[in-house]
Amino acid sequence: MANLAVDARNVGLSPAHGPDILSDISLTVEEGEFVAIIGPSGCGKTTFLNAVAGLTRTTRGTLTVRGHAPAAGRPDSSYALARDTLLPWRSAIQNVELALQMRGFPRSERGALAERALMRVGLGEARDRHPTALSQGMRQRVALARAFVTQPTLMMMDEPFGALDAQTRVLMQDLLLTLLDEYGGTLLMVTHDLAEALVLADRVILFSNRPARVSGEYRVAIPRPRNSQDVRREPRFISLYDEIWTDLKDQIARSDSHRL
Amino acid sequence: MRQTLVIWVIRIAIVLAVLAVWQSLSTFNLMNPVFIGTPGGTLREFVRQFGTSIVTTDLGYTMRETLLGFVLGTLSGFLFGIVLAQSELVERAAAPLLTAANSLPRVTLAPLFIIWFGLGSTAKVALVISVVFFIMTINTVAGLTMPDPDRQLLARTLGASRRQRLLYFVIPGAVPTLIAGLELSLVYSFLSAVVGEFVGGSYGLGVRLQQFANNFEVDKFFAVILLLAVVTTVMAQMLQWVGRRTTRWYGTDRLQQ
Numbered sequence: 001m002a003n004l005a006v007d008a009r010n011v012g013l014s015p016a017h018g019p020d021i022l023s024d025i026s027l028t029v030e031e032g033e034f035v036a037i038i039g040p041s042g043c044g045k046t047t048f049l050n051a052v053a054g055l056t057r058t059t060r061g062t063l064t065v066r067g068h069a070p071a072a073g074r075p076d077s078s079y080a081l082a083r084d085t086l087l088p089w090r091s092a093i094q095n096v097e098l099a100l101q102m103r104g105f106p107r108s109e110r111g112a113l114a115e116r117a118l119m120r121v122g123l124g125e126a127r128d129r130h131p132t133a134l135s136q137g138m139r140q141r142v143a144l145a146r147a148f149v150t151q152p153t154l155m156m157m158d159e160p161f162g163a164l165d166a167q168t169r170v171l172m173q174d175l176l177l178t179l180l181d182e183y184g185g186t187l188l189m190v191t192h193d194l195a196e197a198l199v200l201a202d203r204v205i206l207f208s209n210r211p212a213r214v215s216g217e218y219r220v221a222i223p224r225p226r227n228s229q230d231v232r233r234e235p236r237f238i239s240l241y242d243e244i245w246t247d248l249k250d251q252i253a254r255s256d257s258h259r260l
Numbered sequence: 261m262r263q264t265l266v267i268w269v270i271r272i273a274i275v276l277a278v279l280a281v282w283q284s285l286s287t288f289n290l291m292n293p294v295f296i297g298t299p300g301g302t303l304r305e306f307v308r309q310f311g312t313s314i315v316t317t318d319l320g321y322t323m324r325e326t327l328l329g330f331v332l333g334t335l336s337g338f339l340f341g342i343v344l345a346q347s348e349l350v351e352r353a354a355a356p357l358l359t360a361a362n363s364l365p366r367v368t369l370a371p372l373f374i375i376w377f378g379l380g381s382t383a384k385v386a387l388v389i390s391v392v393f394f395i396m397t398i399n400t401v402a403g404l405t406m407p408d409p410d411r412q413l414l415a416r417t418l419g420a421s422r423r424q425r426l427l428y429f430v431i432p433g434a435v436p437t438l439i440a441g442l443e444l445s446l447v448y449s450f451l452s453a454v455v456g457e458f459v460g461g462s463y464g465l466g467v468r469l470q471q472f473a474n475n476f477e478v479d480k481f482f483a484v485i486l487l488l489a490v491v492t493t494v495m496a497q498m499l500q501w502v503g504r505r506t507t508r509w510y511g512t513d514r515l516q517q
Contacts, residue, residue, distance in 0.1 A: 055416060073419025085414045088510050089432050102418040132511035
């Protein structure tokens with residue numbers, strides 16, 4: 001029986017005010033697995049991810065991360081937010097170093113590690129620039145570098161490539177695949193982009209509209225190592241894409257009709 | 261470019277107009293020149309000052325009192341503000357008391373400070389500190405308790421400890437607010453030092469102002485005022501320059517307060 005990085009059983013979240021956000025989520029993420037969560041806008045994917053990251057409390061069910069209750073800022077994990085949230089008074093490289101600083105990496109190592117991380121996202125030359133002098137895509141890449149510079153074995157990501165243009169997106173997806181292969185890491189990500197989910201993930205989990213349940217699970221049997229360009233040409237990619245997209249459209253339609 | 265030229269022309273025109281009105285009050289005997297002085301007389305006295313003890317001794321006294329009080333007052337206010345900001349309960353309890361203390365015109369305590377500390381510089385420094393301490397405390401608390409949910413989230417996801425949060429997220433984030441507090445405090449430091457000197461003392465620009473007013477030496481009075489204006493403007497500009505350089509990367513943060 002493989003170790004479970006994330007084990008969610010009948011997880012629900014009923015906030016103090018307002019309707020339920022999560023109704024009944026049961027899913028697992030095995031060590032070394034990449035899992036992508038997709039679903040209609042506002043269905044609660046980010047909320048669930050926040051719960052796994054220890055940022056939000058759930059009100060029902062059990063949720064464990066590597067056998068323990070979720071806790072914010074675990075040293076073995078990193079969380080990449082949807083908004084880049086760089087500190088404006090720090091340069092790009094100093095922002096990446098921030099993660100190393102918080103985790104207690106020795107000062108002598110921080111500079112080199114941060115520089116290498118920035119070079120891998122293609123921003124080696126921008127290391128001394130401040131966020132106001134960077135485009136949004138560049139800022140998001142700095143945030144990505146910050147997320148993996150500490151070599152986390154569990155990465156949680158919330159739409160990390162949202163602000164990137166199509167080409168940079170593809171490059172970053174390939175980078176992510178390489179990195180996770182290198183550290184033998186586990187990835188749980190939330191994305192709107194179904195193609196991206198199929199490129200990166202071993203399993204795609206479809207959330208229903210709010211209050212969220214797991215309404216579908218799809219195994220992505222495309223062999224690794226993967227390359228984001230080649231994957232899109234695989235017949236399995238195309239058929240999975242159609243299958244999931246149909247189900248996703250169904251969920252979106254239901255949430256739309258609720259709004260009417 | 262043209263706009264800058266027009267702006268300067270307007271500025272010079274305003275100054276000349278004011279000077280003209282001022283001069284005409286004496287020339288046309290609308291008011292007794294003994295009471296209001298003249299631009300020419302003032303300028304003469306301004307230049308003459310530089311050879312006298314006003315610039316060599318009094319200016320030095322006032323500057324020392326101002327700067328010493330400024331540094332001690334802002335530093336202690338800043339540190340106290342950090343302490344207060346640690347506990348929401350304590351901060352809420354203290355807030356109205358601080359506002360009350362800040363609303364009281366503390367320059368009115370000048371005579372009391374002179375009774376306590378004598379006629380020397382100590383009383384003036386104490387007065388400056390009493391004014392600036394409260395300004396800076398309130399300012400620091402405001403800067404440190406500004407909510408920034410994104411940054412708080414970031415700090416939590418990076419596993420920052422309480423100390424790390426304060427040192428690397430909260431205090432640097434408060435720098436634009438703190439700089440504004442420092443600029444205000446500098447102005448009030450000069451003000452308090454000079455007013456303290458009004459009340460009593462042997463040396464200082466405020467002492468001279470008192471003396472000249474009492475002796476109806478209005479041109480000399482205005483000459484000292486002009487000197488004060490030049491000095492305070494230069495110092496304020498220097499502080500502003502430092503402030504701009506420090507916050508040059510903050511971008512829209514500056515506007516978000």
